[in-house]
Amino acid sequence: MKKLTVPHLLGIKYLQIKDLELIFETASQFKEIINRPIKKVPSLRDITIANLFFENSTRTKLSFELAEKRLSADVLNISVGHSSISKGETLTDTVKNVLAMKVDMIVIRHPYPGAAHFLANEVNSCIINAGDGTHEHPSQALLDAYSLIEKIGDLRGKKIAILGDILHSRVALSNIYALKMLGANVKLCAPKSLLPKHVDSLGVTISDDLMYVLNWCDAVNVLRVQNERMDINYFPSSREYNQNFGINKECIEKLRKKIIILHPGPINRGVEISSEVADSDNTIILDQVENGVAIRMAIIFLLGSQINISA
Amino acid sequence: MKPKILLNKKKVNTILKRLCHQLIETHGDFSNSVLVGVQPRGVLLLDQIIYLLEEEDIREIKYGKLDVTFFRDDFRRKKKPLNAKSTEMNVIVEGKKVVFIDDVLYTGRSIRSALTAIDSYGRPESIELLVLVDRRFSRHLPIQPDYLGAQIDALQGDRVRVVWSKNSTECIVYLEKKGK
Structure with missing residues (x-):
């Protein structure tokens, strides 16, 4: 027992x-x-x-x-x-x-x-x-990992990306711990200003090239930009953030494979993810x-x- | 001390055949009946009973596997934590004659939990109970079997174990005395 x-x-x-x-x-x-x-x-x-x-x-x-x-x-x-x-x-x-x-x-x-x-x-x-x-x-990371396992099976050796505001995200830290424990390879994708200082100690890789990361991963967890926790400007504008780190239909169409997209909610449509992608069959947001x-x-x-x- | 054999393979087979005939006597072609194995151990018995009924040319038997963990009344009251098994109830029990199947009837608390759990799937016309072994004089609740394999007397603390062969087609019933 x-x-x-x-x-x-x-x-x-x-x-x-x-x-x-x-x-x-x-x-x-x-x-x-x-x-x-x-x-x-x-x-x-x-x-x-x-x-x-x-x-x-x-x-x-x-x-x-x-x-x-x-x-x-x-x-x-x-x-x-x-x-x-x-x-x-x-x-x-x-x-x-x-x-x-x-x-x-x-x-x-x-x-x-x-x-x-x-x-x-x-x-x-x-x-x-x-x-x-x-x-x-922790409960968010557990449900994210559970939803992923349900979709793509055992996470050992799977490539999972976490995209967005890593610095202010408790979901990111818990997800990294859980995914690593389950044997996944984790890559973070964010502007340098939105990465925490201790990120090297987490055993993850980092990239700021969105298309490279999307082509690399089996699934991507998209995080919201947490404006309410930002006391200074971490990036010039939402529009610029969207251009460099937002997932839209074109990004998904350019990929060589189908990837799973997670989002812990709430979604800022048009910032980190476009409405078309958020409502597409790539996402498992409602399963989450x-x-x-x-x-x-x-x-x-x-x-x-x-x-x-x-x- | 080796555990005592209460029922050997041959005896269990004879009993199971008798139980199947008793079921057929009451349920006919089983068109309005649902057999429900109580997890974990009642499910092995359920599988064997379905196999034997099919040998008697009863086809398309409706059955389900019910886990009662979340309906137990001893949650937090037992030293051992409770672990849930899967429930596979792809049948509608509304208006059907349900037969619960379990290997050993002891205090009756698992069956009480099953009576609550089955409510989630509708209101059966009737519910009966089939057990392989009834440990009489040890009931905590007014629950008795309708189809009974064998009745045994065992002291409180003794363990009655139903051990199935690897392919789950044959079983032996053992009695392990307390502290041995």
């Missing part, structure tokens, strides 16, 4: 390959369940989960909430705009108060890198990182969204099974 090697999901960095395999295996069973006429199972009926979102989110928040509800957990949603955080309460105080209401699990999204990790040390509860600043977004619920059900189920019954 298998279980996860970790009590929290803080980042892909802390997981082992057998954890990824167990999550994927369990997610496959949940995927069958969410395609049934009745999509709900009673497993987590005695668990309460709080979703603490200190940053805007549509997909991740809905996906987590749906996953929790499909597992029959009780769900609390707290968004920063409607809570006492705007009155000056600290993160630890907020979470301790939530836990005092007998909550068993916390899903947290926070603008500061390391927030989930900090919380895991501060409070006695199961923590799931739903994105911490520019650090990690569907798999997101199954992956999150698996994460919550597997972590939930470790929570002491008397807690």
Whole structure:
């Protein structure tokens, strides 16, 4: 019988390959369940989960909430705009108060890198990182890898490119860790100004030639330019970015093979990807969204099974 | 100490043939029936029963494989983590006569979970239970088999193991005594 090697999901960095395999295996069973006429199972009926979102989110928040509800957990949603955080309460105080209401699990999204990790040390509860600043977004990387495996099989030796704003992307870092762990070759493609300083330590190759990268890869994960995190200008204009790093119909037609295109959303149509490509059959964006619920059900189920019954 | 053989291959074969005849007696040509193997071990028994029914010239049997992990009532209450197996229910059970198939009936909790799980696929006209081995006097719930291979007495903590041959066509039932 298998279980996860970790009590929290803080980042892909802390997981082992057998954890990824167990999550994927369990997610496959949940995927069958969410395609049934009745999509709900009673497993987590005695668990309460709080979703603490200190940053805007549509997909991740809905996906987590749906996953929790499909597992029959009780769900609390707290968004920063409607809570006492705007009155000056600290993160630890907020979470301790939530836990005092007998909550068993916390899903947290926070603008500061390391927030989930900090919380895991501060409070006695199961923590799931739903994105911490520019650090990690483990559930997204898991669903990306799962969607890729579903499409192109075992990732060992496969060539995967990550294109766009790597510097500000937590999806990029988690994806690199997950893809490398699964044996893929990873190449980053971005303007030099949008690459992080420590990029050499990640065991990936880099290129700023979009057509070369697209011809090289089996699949490309296209990231959004995160204007909201940019305090200075990293490139002259959106138009220039689009000309050098945006994927459009012509790029795809020029390729010698068909490649798979992923996008974690939200899409800035016409910037990193054109509408024609985003809506083409090259993309698996909506598969990613569907798999997101199954992956999150698996994460919550597997972590939930470790929570002491008397807690 | 070697585990004791409760049922040898020959005896199991005789039992399975009898169970198939009992099924035919009730379900006729199986046109309105669905056989459902309970994962993981009931599925091996299901495959063998389908094979034997086909030998009796019953064709086009509708069947499914049901995993009950997410419907169990002992989630977080067992030391061992629960691992899910695949569910393959490509049949509609609405209005059908369903027969659950499992190898050993012990506390009855797996079957209770199966009764909840099957709801996701519609409302069957009726549900029956077929088991190869019934560990009597050990039930936690009011669940009894309709088709019964053999009834045995085993102490709590003893293990009844149904071991299938590599090609899953023959099996032997062992009793492993507690602490041995």
